Each structure stands twice: as structure tokens, then as C-alpha cells.
Amino acid sequence: MTAVPSLTLNNAVQIPQLGFGTFQIPPEDTRETTLAALEAGYRHIDTAQMYGNEKEVGQAVRDSGLDRADVFVTSKLNNDAHGHDNALRAFDRTLEAVGLDYLDLFLIHWPLPAKGEFVETWKALEEVYRSGRAKAIGVSNFQPRHLRRLLEGSDVVPAVNQIEVHPYLTQDEVRAFGAEHQIATEAWSPIAQGKVLDDPTINRIAERVGKSPAQVTLRWHIQRGDIVFPKSVTRKRIEENFDLFDFELSEGDIGEISALNRNERTGFDPDRFNG
Incomplete structure (x- = not known):
């Protein structure tokens, strides 16, 4: 089975660079779909309180037969749980849900x-x-101005910043700020909800290297150093999205895909979104 490369976070925790995302997977489908991902070789699962499927992710991890230490599990705080005490209670609920x-x-x-x-x-x-109940902590959708406020008022530097990144939204400023402060970038919506798959540049490169447009796009993320977790509910696509490590893009390919940036979001603007 292909070994997924790991990155070392700023607190020495190892994170698999390729994971499996569970956004918009209905709870009733999440256990089976996550098990399929684990069987395909994924060892990094991304969920959130907002997704409503933490329980089923936990069931899949427990039912997989894999050692707990071999599966990297991420969740995220819901927007209604900001504030010190609210956040602590919400984290307790997450641990209870995932089991x-x-x-x-x-x-x-x-x-x-x-x-x-x-x-x-x-x-x-x-x-x-500090309690050990989360091996690492981080943020999602934070812009440099938010990160500066956080760094000025806290002791622990976030291990990651999970942001929307894809060829039409390359997020160079946020990624550069993260690199400067040893905050790893995780990319959500890595294929722009499918929008980039019809792009002529990506299709031309895909044809040349003998891979699908999705595989080329995900490989672009990997070679740029992003942590990426594509989502699918079909076993064939889950397996295809994992098959990224038997080819490389040239520096020219990386540059051509990066040049497709047009600052186009598929999700909310973090400066304007308030829950």
C-alpha cells in the first residue's frame, strides 16, 4: 500500500499530508464511506461539529481494526461555541461523540x-x-489579521490553518504568513467543488501525465506543501484521489496551475462571515 508522506507540525506532531474529508457526507453514510477511505489507505480523517457526523467518523475509526495511533482525526469547533467556557463544553461533546x-x-x-x-x-x-486531549490545536479560515491578533494574545502558535485553497484561489498571502510562523496550511475545497476540473490548462497537463484532472490538482497541492483532504462518497473516486504518489508535476506545471489564480471563492469570505 502507498505510504502517504507526513509533515511535521510546529509541536513535532506528524500529520499525513493527504486525508479524507467528510464535509456534506450525511451521517447515515459517513461510517461506511470513512471505512472505505481507511481501507483505501487514508490515515487522516477530517470532520467538524458543524458536519453532524463526528459520531460516525469515530465509529469507523473504531471499527476499522486499525490502532488508534495510526489514524489522525481532526474536528472543529462550532460557530455557536465561541467563548472560553462554551468552547470547553463543546470539546467535551466532541470527544463523547467520536468515542x-x-x-x-x-x-x-x-x-x-x-x-x-x-x-x-x-x-x-x-x-x-495542555491536557493532552488534543495532540495539536489550530484554526480554520483565519486571515493574517486574525492570526496576528491571536499570536499577540496567546501562548500557543496554531499548528495549522485550514483555508479554502485551489487553483482559482491560491491564497499566497495567507500561506506565506503561515510559513513565516510555522503554521501549516490545510486546503479545503481543493478542487473548487469541481470547478477546476474543466480547466483547459489542468486538462492538458492531465493528458500529458496520464492522470485525471482531479489527481493533477491534488498533486499540485501536495507538491506546494499543502495538507489536503478531498471528499467523495464513491469508492472508485476515493481510491482515485489517493493515487497521487506515482507521478510528479514539473516546476512548469506547478507554475501554470498557480497562474490560474483569480481569487475566486466557493465558500464564505472569512472577513464577512459571522456564523
Whole structure:
């Protein structure tokens, strides 16, 4: 079975660079779909309180027969749980839902800047981290201005920032800020909800290397150093998305795909979204 490369986070925790995302997978389908991903070789599963399927992700991990230490499990704090005490209670609910002794990574899902509570919320995550119930903590959808406020008012530097990244939204500024502060970038919506799959540049490269447009796009993420977790509910696509490590894109390919950037989001603008 193909070994997925791991990256070392700023607290020395190892994270598989390729994972499996469970966004928009209905709870009733999540256990079976996550088991299919684990059988295909994925060892990194991404869920969230908002997704409503944490319980089923935990069931799949427990039912897989794999050692707990061999599966990296991430969840994220819901937007209604900002604030110190709310966040602590919400984390307890997540651990109870997944039925695991700890999470490998727990994130603040959105900064919600108008509420202005993300620094206080982060303090709660620092307590969870120090307790060992989360091996690493981080944020999601944070822009450099949000990260600066967080770094000024806290002790623990986020291990990751999970943001929307794809060839039409390359996020160079956010990624550069992360690299400067040893905050790894995780890419959600890595194929722009399918929008990039018809792109002529990506299709031309895919034809040349003998891979699908999705595989080429995901490989672009991998070679740029992003942590990526594509989502699918079909076994064939789950397996195809895992098959990224028997080819490489040239520097020219990487540059051509990166040049497709047009700052086009498929999701919310973190500066304007407030839950």
C-alpha cells in the first residue's frame, strides 16, 4: 500500500499530508464511506461539529481494526461555541461523540470577527491541548489579521490553518504568513467543488501525465506543501484521489496551475462571515 508522506507540525506532531474529508457526507453514510477511505489507505480523517457526523467518523475509526495511533482525526469547533467556557463544553461533546480518548487536531472553525471572541476561545483550546486531549490545536479560515491578533494574545502558535485553497484561489498571502510562523496550511475545497476540473490548462497537463484532472490538482497541492483532504462518497473516486504518489508535476506545471489564480471563492469570505 502507498505510504502517504507526513509533515511535521510546529509541536513535532506528524500529520499525513493527504486525508479524507467528510464535509456534506450525511451521517447515515459517513461510517461506511470513512471505512472505505481507511481501507483505501487514508490515515487522516477530517470532520467538524458543524458536519453532524463526528459520531460516525469515530465509529469507523473504531471499527476499522486499525490502532488508534495510526489514524489522525481532526474536528472543529462550532460557530455557536465561541467563548472560553462554551468552547470547553463543546470539546467535551466532541470527544463523547467520536468515542475516542483524544483528538489529533482540534480547530476553531471560523474566526467570526464581528463577535470578537476568537482569542478567548483559543485560550480554551490551549487548555485542551495542555491536557493532552488534543495532540495539536489550530484554526480554520483565519486571515493574517486574525492570526496576528491571536499570536499577540496567546501562548500557543496554531499548528495549522485550514483555508479554502485551489487553483482559482491560491491564497499566497495567507500561506506565506503561515510559513513565516510555522503554521501549516490545510486546503479545503481543493478542487473548487469541481470547478477546476474543466480547466483547459489542468486538462492538458492531465493528458500529458496520464492522470485525471482531479489527481493533477491534488498533486499540485501536495507538491506546494499543502495538507489536503478531498471528499467523495464513491469508492472508485476515493481510491482515485489517493493515487497521487506515482507521478510528479514539473516546476512548469506547478507554475501554470498557480497562474490560474483569480481569487475566486466557493465558500464564505472569512472577513464577512459571522456564523
